Amino acid sequence: MRLFLLLLIFFLPLVAQKLPLSLPDELTVDLANPVFKEGILTTDEGGVIQAQGMRLQARHVRYFSKTVEGEKISYVEAWGDLCFERGDDIFTGEFLEFDFSTGQGSLKQGRGSFGLWYGGGDLVYLCQDGSYTIDNGFVTTCEDPKNDWALKAKKVRITPCGYLNAHNVTIWLGKTLIFWLPNFQTDLHSLRDSPIEYRNEVGGGEATRVGVRYRFFSKQDLRAYLRAEYLLLRGPAMGIETEYEPSNSSTRAYTQSYIARDHSLADPNERLRWRMAGHYEGCPLKHRTTQARFDYDWLSDPELASDYRLDDFNLHTARQTQLELIQQTPDLTFNSFVRARVNTFQTINQELPTFSASSRPKLFGRTGIIAGTRASVGYQDFVFARPSKEKGFHSSRLFLNERLYRPFYLGSLACLPELQATAIYYNQSQQHDAQLLASCEGNFETHFRLF
Numbered sequence: 001m002r003l004f005l006l007l008l009i010f011f012l013p014l015v016a017q018k019l020p021l022s023l024p025d026e027l028t029v030d031l032a033n034p035v036f037k038e039g040i041l042t043t044d045e046g047g048v049i050q051a052q053g054m055r056l057q058a059r060h061v062r063y064f065s066k067t068v069e070g071e072k073i074s075y076v077e078a079w080g081d082l083c084f085e086r087g088d089d090i091f092t093g094e095f096l097e098f099d100f101s102t103g104q105g106s107l108k109q110g111r112g113s114f115g116l117w118y119g120g121g122d123l124v125y126l127c128q129d130g131s132y133t134i135d136n137g138f139v140t141t142c143e144d145p146k147n148d149w150a151l152k153a154k155k156v157r158i159t160p161c162g163y164l165n166a167h168n169v170t171i172w173l174g175k176t177l178i179f180w181l182p183n184f185q186t187d188l189h190s191l192r193d194s195p196i197e198y199r200n201e202v203g204g205g206e207a208t209r210v211g212v213r214y215r216f217f218s219k220q221d222l223r224a225y226l227r228a229e230y231l232l233l234r235g236p237a238m239g240i241e242t243e244y245e246p247s248n249s250s251t252r253a254y255t256q257s258y259i260a261r262d263h264s265l266a267d268p269n270e271r272l273r274w275r276m277a278g279h280y281e282g283c284p285l286k287h288r289t290t291q292a293r294f295d296y297d298w299l300s301d302p303e304l305a306s307d308y309r310l311d312d313f314n315l316h317t318a319r320q321t322q323l324e325l326i327q328q329t330p331d332l333t334f335n336s337f338v339r340a341r342v343n344t345f346q347t348i349n350q351e352l353p354t355f356s357a358s359s360r361p362k363l364f365g366r367t368g369i370i371a372g373t374r375a376s377v378g379y380q381d382f383v384f385a386r387p388s389k390e391k392g393f394h395s396s397r398l399f400l401n402e403r404l405y406r407p408f409y410l411g412s413l414a415c416l417p418e419l420q421a422t423a424i425y426y427n428q429s430q431q432h433d434a435q436l437l438a439s440c441e442g443n444f445e446t447h448f449r450l451f
Contacts, residue, residue, distance in 0.1 A: 001008050001261075002328050005107045010051065013397070019222065021396070025051070026050075026051060026052045027039075027049070027051045027074060027100060027308070028048075028049065028050045029041065029047070029049050029063060030047060030048045030049070030050075031043040031045075031046075031047030031048075031061055031063075032045040032046050032047055033045050034047070039064050039066060040062055040064045040385045041061075041062070041064065042061070042062050042063075043060070043061050043379060043431060044059065044060050045059070046058070046061075046081075047061045049063065049076060051100055053086065054084075054085060054086050054100075055084070055085040056076065056078055056082075056083070056084050056085075056096070056098070057081075057082075058078035058079060058081060058082045058083070058096070059079075059080035059081045059082075060078065060079050060080045061076065061077070061358065062076065062077040062078070063075070063076045063077075071101070072101055072110060073099070073101050074099070074100035074101050075097075075098070075100070075101070076096070076097075076098050076100070077095070077096065077097055078095075078096045078098075079095045079096065082094070082095075082096055084096055084098070084107065086126065086129065086318060087129075087282075089112055089113065089114055089132075090112060090113050091107055091110050091111065091112035091120075091124065092110070092111050092112070093107040093108055093109050093110035093112075093120075093124070094108045094109040095107070095108040095109075095420065096108075098126065101120075102128055103126075103128045104126055104127055104128045104224075105125075105126045106123060106124065106125050106126065106404065107123070107124040107126065108122070108123055108132075109122065110123070110124035111145070112124070112132075114158060117139060117140070117141060117157065118139070118140050118141065118142065118143060119132075119134065119139040119140070119158065120133050120134065120137065120138060120205045121134035121135055121136045121137030121138060121156065122136040122137075123135040123136075124137075125228075129159065129160060130160035131159045131160055132156075132157070132158045132353055133155070133156070133157050134155070134156040134157075134158075135154070135155065136152075136154060137152070137153055137155070137156035137166070138150045138151060138152045138153075138156075139151045139156065139164060139166070140431050145300055145426065147172075147174075148173070148174065148259050149171070149172060149173050149174070150171075150172050151166065151169060151170075151171055151172075152169070152170050153166035153167060153168055153170070153184070154167065154168050154170060154171045155167055155168075162187060162196060163185070163186075163219075164184070164185065164186050164187075165183075165184075165185050166183070166184045166185075167182070167183055167184075168182065169181040169182075169183070169184040171214060171216075173212065178212060178214075178227075178228065179214060179226060181216060184216060184217070185217065185219065186216075186217055186218045186219060187218060187219050187220065195213075197212065197213040207232070208233070209229050209230065209231045209232065210230055210233040211227065211230065212227070212228055212231030213225055213226070213227045214226045214227075214228075216374065220246075221244060221245055221246040221247060222243070222244050223242070223243045224240070224241065224242045224243075224284070225240065225241040225242075225243075226238070226239075226240055227239040227240070227241065227258075228352075230285060231260075231308075233264055234260065234262050234263065234264045234307070234308075235260065235261045235262055235263045236260070236261055237258065237259065237260035237261070237263075237308065238258075238259060238260075239256065239257055239258035239259070240256075240257050241254070241255065241256050241257075242254065242255045249282065249283075250281075250283065250288075251281070251282030251283065252279075252280070252281050252282060252284055253278075253279070253280045253281075253282070254278060254279045254280075255276075255277070255278040256275075256276070256277045256278070257274070257276045257277075257313060258274060258275045258276075258308065259273070259274040260273045260274070260304075260306075260308060261273075261316070262273075264435065271375065272300070273300045273304050273307075273308075274299075274304075275297070275298070275299045275300065275304055275305065275308075276296070276297075276298045277295075277297045277298070277317050278294070278295070278296050278317075279294070279295050279317060280293065280294040280295075281293045281294075289327065289328045290325070290326070290327050290328075290330070291325070291326045291328075292323070292325050292326075293323070293324045294322070294323045294324075295317045295320055295321065295322055296317070296321040296342070297317040297318070297319045297320060297321060297342075297343075298321070298342050298343065299319065299343055300440070302345045302346075305319070319339050319343060319346060320339065321339070321341075321342045322337065322339040322340070323336075323337070323338045323340060324336070324337050324338075325337075330360070330385075331356070331359060331360050331401070332357055332359055332360070333357065333407075334355070334356070334357050335354075335355070335357070335358075335376075336353060336354070336355055337351055337353060337354045337355075337378075338351060338352060338353040338354075339351045339352075340352065341383055344385070345385050346385055347381045347383065347384050347385045347386075348382075348383060349380055349381075350380065350381040350382070350383065351378055351379070351380055351384075352378075352379050352380070352381060353378060353379070354376055354377070354378030354379075354380075354397075355376060355377055355378060356375065356376030356377075356378075356399070357374070358372070358373065358374040358375075358376055359372060359373045360372075361374045367406070368407075368408065369404055369405070369406045370404070370405055370406065370407075370408045371402070371403065371404050372403045373400075373401070373402055373403075374399075374400075374401040374403075375399060375400050375401070376397075376398075376399040377396070377398050377399070378396070378397050379394070379395075379396055379397070380394065380395055380396075380397050381393075381394040382394070387391070392404050392431065393428055393429060393430050394428065395426045395427055395428035395429065396426070396427045396428070397424065397425070397426055398423075398424070398425040399422075399423075399424050399425075400422070400423045400424075401420070401421070401422045401423075402420070402421050402422075403418065403420045404418070404419045404420075405417065405418040405419070412448060412449055413446055413447070413448050414446065414447040415444070415445070415446050416443075416444070416445040416446075416447075417442070417443070417444050418442065418443040418444070418445070419440075419441075419442050420440070420441050420442075420443070421438075421439070421440045422438065422439050422440075423436070423437070423438045424436070424437040424438075425437075
């Protein structure tokens with residue numbers, strides 16, 4: 001009956017007035033008790049308009065359609081209990097203007113969902129290409145309009161593929177401003193949880209702290225975090241972290257930087273303390289025969305790591321700064337190793353650098369004897385952190401190790417005799433002369449399997 005009345009309302013005015021009003025293809029208009037006047041179809045009792053990939057419902061709807069110079073124009077205004085769907089995105093708001101002919105419009109005080117995310121603002125522009133531009137906008141993971149946290153910006157743009165770009169960004173926890181960023185970019189589809197993590201620890205005096213960790217950048221395999229904390233007996237601290245973990249590669253890279261203003265009772269003089277650490281491992285030449293591992297750890301003082309201990313902020317670099325390169329061939333493995341002293345409070349044996357090689361174990365004819373060789377050459381500089389009776393020294397170092405072994409079996413008993421010789425040469429020592437160290441040892445192992 002409603003459809004019949006709708007057709008009648010459309011048909012009679014067209015015949016009487018001869019207006020070129022026509023519905024666009026694949027557009028359905030279903031309004032409750034509509035009124036047609038001056039080419040505009042109006043209802044205040046609710047209605048639904050559907051097109052391919054779109055659906056609009058509202059209590060108050062004004063709709064008109066006409067043809068101008070051979071082009072169809074289908075335009076709608078809607079408000080009151082408003083819900084607008086376009087693709088997988090759903091919007092609510094106060095007032096919608098939308099042109100079905102061009103596929104673009106605007107939504108006042110709009111709020112929508114983008115996958116797992118929610119966003120909106122004073123004015124949401126629905127662009128023809130499926131993107132959105134928001135004035136005075138916000139983005140959050142909170143479904144409730146009273147957001148626990150939100151990212152706010154003067155201008156926010158969300159592309160059809162879910163990539164967000166915002167300028168002059170502020171981060172809010174409830175009604176409290178915690179961060180400001182000049183620009184923020186991220187892939188909303190790559191964020192599966194809230195980028196805000198809260199921290200509240202109580203115990204042991206200086207261990208009492210409150211803080212927040214914010215993921216301000218996420219795109220494909222790269223993520224970046226900001227950290228802000230306040231330690232009850234020490235003061236404020238902040239940090240920045242990055243993580244690079246490509247899904248199609250074994251490469252991994254992490255960095256952590258931390259700075260704190262310490263005014264603890266143990267040290268009444270306020271001072272600035274910091275730590276910068278990083279870790280990399282992977283194949284820099286894009287093939288697995290060459291591998292690299294790099295660690296660095298630079299601290300302002302030796303106690304910082306224990307004073308500001310965080311389980312989720314530790315790369316386990318052991319305060320070492322070192323680089324290792326490994327090149328593998330079918331018969332040899334080459335290794336280049338550099339360890340440098342960047343923390344002046346450390347006692348360390350620097351290797352600047354060390355080159356080593358080891359051969360694949362080889363079988364001597366039909367004897368059954370297997371031989372393996374390892375050799376290295378390097379420059380070492382042993383440095384003490386504090387003045388000591390023993391002075392540091394630097395020296396070239398040569399190393400050679402030869403191993404011979406032959407496994408054999410006596411029934412279910414496996415036997416492995418082994419002979420190993422090692423020689424190490426230093427051209428300089430603490431006694432200011434060359435030193436040669438040599439050793440030779442033999443081993444015999446047996447294994448018996450019993451069921």
